[in-house]
Amino acid sequence: MMALLETRDLRKSFGNNHVCRGIDLEVEAGQMVCLIGASGSGKSTLLKCLNLLEPIDDGVILLDGQDISIPGLDPQPVRQRIGMVFQSFNLFPHMTARENVLLAPRRVFGKSRAELGPSVDALFERFGLADRMAHYPDQLSGGQQQRVAIIRALAMDPEIMLFDEITSALDPELVGEVLDVLRQLRETGMTMILATHEMGFARELADKVCFLDAGVIHEEGAPEELLTHPQKDRTRAFLSRIL
Amino acid sequence: MITRRQAYEARIRRRATLVAGGSTLAVFLAIVLLVPFAPGWPAVKKSFFNADVFAETFPGLLNAFLLDVAIFAWSAPLIFLLGLLVALARDVRAPAAYPLKLFAILYTDIFRGVPVILVIYLVGFGIPGLGLPRPWNSPYIWGTVALVLTYAAYVAEVFRTGIEGIHQSQRAAAASLGLSGADTMRFVILPQAIRKVVPANMNLFIALQKDVALLSFIGPVEIFRQAGVYKSLLANFTPYVGAALIFLAITIPATRYADYLLSKQMKART
Numbered sequence: 426m427m428a429l430l431e432t433r434d435l436r437k438s439f440g441n442n443h444v445c446r447g448i449d450l451e452v453e454a455g456q457m458v459c460l461i462g463a464s465g466s467g468k469s470t471l472l473k474c475l476n477l478l479e480p481i482d483d484g485v486i487l488l489d490g491q492d493i494s495i496p497g498l499d500p501q502p503v504r505q506r507i508g509m510v511f512q513s514f515n516l517f518p519h520m521t522a523r524e525n526v527l528l529a530p531r532r533v534f535g536k537s538r539a540e541l542g543p544s545v546d547a548l549f550e551r552f553g554l555a556d557r558m559a560h561y562p563d564q565l566s567g568g569q570q571q572r573v574a575i576i577r578a579l580a581m582d583p584e585i586m587l588f589d590e591i592t593s594a595l596d597p598e599l600v601g602e603v604l605d606v607l608r609q610l611r612e613t614g615m616t617m618i619l620a621t622h623e624m625g626f627a628r629e630l631a632d633k634v635c636f637l638d639a640g641v642i643h644e645e646g647a648p649e650e651l652l653t654h655p656q657k658d659r660t661r662a663f664l665s666r667i668l
Numbered sequence: 669m670i671t672r673r674q675a676y677e678a679r680i681r682r683r684a685t686l687v688a689g690g691s692t693l694a695v696f697l698a699i700v701l702l703v704p705f706a707p708g709w710p711a712v713k714k715s716f717f718n719a720d721v722f723a724e725t726f727p728g729l730l731n732a733f734l735l736d737v738a739i740f741a742w743s744a745p746l747i748f749l750l751g752l753l754v755a756l757a758r759d760v761r762a763p764a765a766y767p768l769k770l771f772a773i774l775y776t777d778i779f780r781g782v783p784v785i786l787v788i789y790l791v792g793f794g795i796p797g798l799g800l801p802r803p804w805n806s807p808y809i810w811g812t813v814a815l816v817l818t819y820a821a822y823v824a825e826v827f828r829t830g831i832e833g834i835h836q837s838q839r840a841a842a843a844s845l846g847l848s849g850a851d852t853m854r855f856v857i858l859p860q861a862i863r864k865v866v867p868a869n870m871n872l873f874i875a876l877q878k879d880v881a882l883l884s885f886i887g888p889v890e891i892f893r894q895a896g897v898y899k900s901l902l903a904n905f906t907p908y909v910g911a912a913l914i915f916l917a918i919t920i921p922a923t924r925y926a927d928y929l930l931s932k933q934m935k936a937r938t
């Protein structure tokens with residue numbers, strides 16, 4: 426089976442800081458892949474590269490077999506197919522939750538609010554935020570803001586969703602409601618890549634866990650194997666530090 | 669129900685108000701009582717604070733002030749627009765648009781670097797001197813253009829800092845949704861940036877309101893020029909005091925309001 430998203434020898438540096446030194450990642454359709462690794466190991470950078478928010482230096486990124494990392498390629502059509510949710514929510518503060526969600530489909534697909542209304546309202550309904558649509562981001566809790574951010578990305582009907590430590594900025598009691606959204610998404614068969622520190626969650630739902638270290642995927646495998654019986658010393662050291 | 673803390677704070681506040689009021693009154697009384705003892709006071713009073721002259725000239729001054737208001741009213745939107753366009757031109761990244769960017773940089777540098785009055789003289793006298801047909805030879809028009817050119821440069825800088833002040837994660841979020849650069853600017857960055865710089869722009873527009881008086885040097889009979897006419901006619905400076913009062917009646921509330929908006933923003937951010 427061909428991977429839906431694949432990187433081959435992906436390299437990315439900021440000046441002399443070589444963050445990705447040849448990353449080979451394969452994500453099949455419907456899979457949920459978790460990226461783990463120490464702070465600064467390049468999880469966010471890798472996700473941004475996949476979304477073409479950061480240009481890569483070398484290697485290729487294949488989406489459905491097509492090279493999307495050709496220098497000079499228009500990134501917009503690719504970004505519609507790959508949604509991204511950030512640690513700090515990044516909602517647009519001057520718009521209501523609903524307007525946040527409507528903006529991109531309106532502008533990119535040229536649809537009207539009326540056309541989009543039913544499907545967008547259904548998304549709010551599905552994630553338990555129907556009564557928060559008219560609120561501004563600063564009137565919402567962190568967990569609610571993050572769920573709006575997820576809805577905003579889903580409204581573009583992406584094939585793949587990238588999540589960058591989306592629960593790290595939340596108070597502990599709000600983490601659950603956001604993870605529930607991911608569980609729901611998982612059931613719909615959405616292809617997802619998560620950078621996360623939630624090992625319990627990774628173990629519960631991931632198809633594959635990749636440990637990033639020194640700019641490469643140092644070790645990868647099914648969650649119960651990698652998280653309980655890591656083969657390599659550095660993986661073991663990392664896991665013993667955080668568990 | 670008032671808590672002990674609230675009662676205490678209310679007591680402190682009352683005392684602070686009393687002390688502030690008392691000391692202000694004392695200083696004010698001292699000025700009112702002592703200034704008349706100055707040897708030149710009777711002469712100053714006669715030529716600057718003459719009640720008869722004031723009553724006679726004030727309606728005429730108010731009338732002339734309408735021209736200031738009119739000049740302000742049609743230059744302010746132009747300044748806003750031009751300033752915004754220049755700020756956007758400085759933000760463009762396409763190589764083809766580089767000349768535009770260069771022009772915008774030159775423009776802001778030049779017009780912020782020259783005193784307003786010089787621009788008014790050069791544009792207000794220079795361009796009509798080209799021998800344009802009426803009404804295009806009017807110093808009223810070109811003087812206003814000079815004001816617009818100068819103030820748009822300042823407003824452009826304010827907008828630019830506003831645009832740069834929007835956190836880069838907002839651009840990243842917009843880009844990740846597939847929004848184009850132009851849409852990101854129009855729907856995400858600009859609305860936030862414009863709101864953020866309202867107080868700074870208000871201060872510029874208050875300054876503009878005062879600088880309209882500079883046009884009097886090249887022709888239009890606005891309030892400052894009208895006051896000068898009365899001064900020569902009546903050999904008395906009171907009309908200038910009247911003009912100053914009229915300006916203050918506008919600028920003080922406007923300044924207070926800008927400060928209020930600014931402090932509200934500061935509070936919202938913390």
Ligand SMILES: Nc1ncnc2c1ncn2[C@@H]1O[C@H](COP(=O)(O)OP(=O)(O)OP(=O)(O)O)[C@@H](O)[C@H]1O
Nearest residue numbers: 439442444462463464465466467468469470471590
């Ligand atoms: N825009 C940038 N410019 C320069 N250096 C950057 C930039 N973004 C990231 N880096 C550097 O790249 C390295 C990897 O950062 P990255 O944010 O990808 O790590 P991470 O694994 O997501 O860490 P964390 O768990 O703290 O989020 C760091 O050394 C960081 O300083």
Ligand SMILES: [Mg+2]
Nearest residue numbers: 468469589590
């Ligand atoms: Mg990160």
